[in-house]
Amino acid sequence: MEQYRILIVDDHPIVREGLKLIFETEKSIIIEDEASNGAEALALVLAETNKFDLILLDISMPVMDGITFLEQLKDRGISINTMVLTTSDDADDIQAALQAGAKSVLLKDAARKEMIQTVLRTAKGESVLQPELQHILQAKRKLQQDSLLTPKELSVLGRIVKGSASKEIALDMGISERTVKAHLSSIYQKLDVGSRAEAVACAIVRKLVTY
Amino acid sequence: MEQYRILIVDDHPIVREGLKLIFETEKSIIIEDEASNGAEALALVLAETNKFDLILLDISMPVMDGITFLEQLKDRGISINTMVLTTSDDADDIQAALQAGAKSVLLKDAARKEMIQTVLRTAKGESVLQPELQHILQAKRKLQQDSLLTPKELSVLGRIVKGSASKEIALDMGISERTVKAHLSSIYQKLDVGSRAEAVACAIVRKLVTY
DNA sequence: AAATGGATTGCCCAAACGTACAATAGATAG
DNA sequence: CTATCTATTGTACGTTTGGGCAATCCATTT
Numbered sequence: 001m002e003q004y005r006i007l008i009v010d011d012h013p014i015v016r017e018g019l020k021l022i023f024e025t026e027k028s029i030i031i032e033d034e035a036s037n038g039a040e041a042l043a044l045v046l047a048e049t050n051k052f053d054l055i056l057l058d059i060s061m062p063v064m065d066g067i068t069f070l071e072q073l074k075d076r077g078i079s080i081n082t083m084v085l086t087t088s089d090d091a092d093d094i095q096a097a098l099q100a101g102a103k104s105v106l107l108k109d110a111a112r113k114e115m116i117q118t119v120l121r122t123a124k125g126e127s128v129l130q131p132e133l134q135h136i137l138q139a140k141r142k143l144q145q146d147s148l149l150t151p152k153e154l155s156v157l158g159r160i161v162k163g164s165a166s167k168e169i170a171l172d173m174g175i176s177e178r179t180v181k182a183h184l185s186s187i188y189q190k191l192d193v194g195s196r197a198e199a200v201a202c203a204i205v206r207k208l209v210t211y
Numbered sequence: 212m213e214q215y216r217i218l219i220v221d222d223h224p225i226v227r228e229g230l231k232l233i234f235e236t237e238k239s240i241i242i243e244d245e246a247s248n249g250a251e252a253l254a255l256v257l258a259e260t261n262k263f264d265l266i267l268l269d270i271s272m273p274v275m276d277g278i279t280f281l282e283q284l285k286d287r288g289i290s291i292n293t294m295v296l297t298t299s300d301d302a303d304d305i306q307a308a309l310q311a312g313a314k315s316v317l318l319k320d321a322a323r324k325e326m327i328q329t330v331l332r333t334a335k336g337e338s339v340l341q342p343e344l345q346h347i348l349q350a351k352r353k354l355q356q357d358s359l360l361t362p363k364e365l366s367v368l369g370r371i372v373k374g375s376a377s378k379e380i381a382l383d384m385g386i387s388e389r390t391v392k393a394h395l396s397s398i399y400q401k402l403d404v405g406s407r408a409e410a411v412a413c414a415i416v417r418k419l420v421t422y
Numbered sequence: 423a424a425a426t427g428g429a430t431t432g433c434c435c436a437a438a439c440g441t442a443c444a445a446t447a448g449a450t451a452g
Numbered sequence: 453c454t455a456t457c458t459a460t461t462g463t464a465c466g467t468t469t470g471g472g473c474a475a476t477c478c479a480t481t482t
Binding site: 011012013014015016017018019020021022060087108109111112115160161162163165193194195196197198199200201204205211 | 222223224225226227228229230231232233271273298319320322323326371372373374376404405406407408409410411412415416422
């Protein structure tokens, strides 16, 4: 029987212990090593590139988070199957993980059996994504498309959130005040609002702007 | 040696397993039972009120979250030592937990030793709060005091966030438009902003309004 | 080449906004 | 009791906002 060597990366000792316990029964899974953040994990991987068949990692961690770790792997051209374990069903997190190169994403509250299944399939190179998470991603894409703002509109919106007046924004962006207002009207229509105040609330809640 | 019977409440199997493993070495701690959400836990507690010396629970859980569970206990006049385990160091969560009656609060990334210590001390009736968390709470109180808005001002601010005009707010609240503007001026001064748009951004980021 | 559609801009205007000056009434402090 | 402070409101004024109408320019389509 084939065996898969796994690296566990999570800052919570509880989670690491729990994962070990869960995989104890599965003889084809070997917890080869563990790390408490992305930096430690990167050091382990760099020390011996072919040591692991799968990296099981958390997203939020001190020092270096999971997304940054995945990006580092990509930047260095290291190709290892990676599976992200996350608590949140936040579409942004999931999308960021996949974008950064995660093969699979699994919610931490998944059942023992599903977790083992996903680990094995991902270790073999398969990409696994819970139907639940797929729906969340779809919903997000839909939401974003419905309210898709052009780069200029986003730029204007960002300045609105910071409290700039139309005239200031015009000067800032090198366009006329009337054009700023035109962009604003378009933004209002797309976000289904009728004033700067509402637009700001909408922008922050929908995370259309970085704050 | 005295022994403490503990109820573990967490929706993640991993965490439950991890906790079991951690407390395995400590013979004075007995994992008497476990539940995957507040509702299950409540049923267990109601079935036999004096079964547990300590309830170790997570905040975010499906069906019934930790805060609601604590409030239920309080409403029913049930007094059991409770210890909240949380991932987030969000001041709101911590405050809500303590407000709802949690004896102790501990971050999930605490070391094994600290976790055992905290469990034992809380089971004895002591209240434990990490210095780290105390600082977070202090910082929050300070922030809130610095920008303390009166009830009427908060009411106005809430309507501003929803996009209401001054005239509408005046009608809504049964005061004159001029008074609304006076409140607004005061809000601007306290939040150090100069327009509705900025005020909305500030209010949402500082969580001065429920959205 | 002609047409269609989007982006940009100007002019204009009513409404809303933010604020200064000031008056009134109620509460609190001395 | 008097004085001070706070909350409320009125009048007024300049600025900003949101949007209607229309001209211009540029790119894509036909």
